[in-house]
Amino acid sequence: MKHQRKAPHRLFAETQMGIVTRYGDWFHTTRNQISTFVPGLLDEVELEDLVKSAQAWVKSADSLSMILILGLLLLINPLWAVLATLVFHGFWYFNKSSFVMVSLNKLLQVLYKDGTQLLVSLVVLSYLGLMGRYLAAGIGLLFFFVLKLGLLRKLWDIIYRKWQDLPITLNDRVMKMVIVRFAMHLNMAPEQIEQMEEQIVNMAGNHRNRK
Secondary structure, eight states, X not given: OOOXXXXXXXXXXXXXXXXXXXXXOEEOOOHHHHHHHSTTHHXXXXXXXXXXXXXXXXXXXXXXXXXXXXXHHHHSOHHHHHXXXXXXXXXXXXXXXXXXXXXXXXXXXXHTSHHHHHHHHHHHHHHHHHTTOHHHHHHHHHHHHHHHTTHHHHHHHHHHHHHOOOSSOXXXXXXXXXXXXXXXXXXOOOSOHHHHHHHHHHHHHHHHHHO
């Protein structure tokens, strides 16, 4: 399979099976297919910007949940903070494609960066430790690693595959909505939405068959 080498500074590589990011997330579409779905879109928006936005939304459940639990640990009982964060993470993860907005792309890209999460976590956990709230600090530290490693996302993916007999993955739903939202933002209505989903399904099926 011919593909672009994944250099450390590159966010993604293009392959015959679609686009894969350095975080291991797959989007079953290609540059040529995007140009077919929305002619002229890649003349206005770089493919890298589309992938950055899709990647940010894929990781948004983790990044937003990290901010949420750190905030809740400062305000309420740690156990309630855990419960609220788990419910939010699951809800957002399964429904994130419905919330895709171009105006939030930059914010989410900043929130999922390692530096941002590390800085916020360090400040909050240090404060909790200084205040003697060791249970809250321990829970915050635990969630930092759980969310950073994407363990909750992996759990939801298992549940999604078992309970939902849907041919299109959650990642692909996000990429589809990112493309559509950018097109609408630029007043370039997608001409072949149904065909786009059909192509994504076919490519995802081919990817699974080659594993």
